[in-house]
Amino acid sequence: MADRLGDCVRWGQRLLKRLGRWRYAWNRWATWPRRATGNLALAPGVRLYVPLRCDGEGKVRVGEKTRLGCRNSVQYGNGSILLQARDSKSSIQIGRNCAFSNNVSIVSMEFVEIGDDCLIGELVSIMDSDFHGIDPDKRRSDAVQSAPVKLENNVWLGSRVIIQKGVTVGANSIITPNAVVTASVPANTIAGGIPARVIRELTQSSSPLPDRP
16 A cells, blocks of 8 residues: 555656646747747757746847746746846847746846856846936936946846846856845955945855855
């Protein structure tokens, strides 16, 4: 009886694993309309563990072996990721071997670039524009300020980080959870807070980055 029960459990586990693979395949297939129009390009080895929303008029490029979504991380709703190059001249470029957690939003009016080997935590928001003016009389006008955003290679953004327009985060740097980054962060540093400030520099003896956000 115990052997039979064990066989049933193992069969159920195999079934769930296969269904999970079908779900990942469906997430990729659902992006076909955007890929067919050239607005979205997914390099070989890109894995979609959650649905991808990509509904802007610009171009989105995702590098090889990048993972979008994480099965073991916090997930709100279906955990979908938004990559929106909003204007026809807008662009989002993501490097190779990056790992995104769930519910990440990247919205571009100009250009957002993410380098290779970056880790992006859940609920991270990256925007290269204010989208609305500060002047109360012009808050709904089209005259908004935008400036490109760049994450260099091997950057780690913790959970719920906000990256605002014009920011460059230098290679290997870490942004701690809940930080709001309004100014550029140098390479090989840890920064955090609201607004984010450099906390300390990274050294060779610093702990290595984990392999997922």
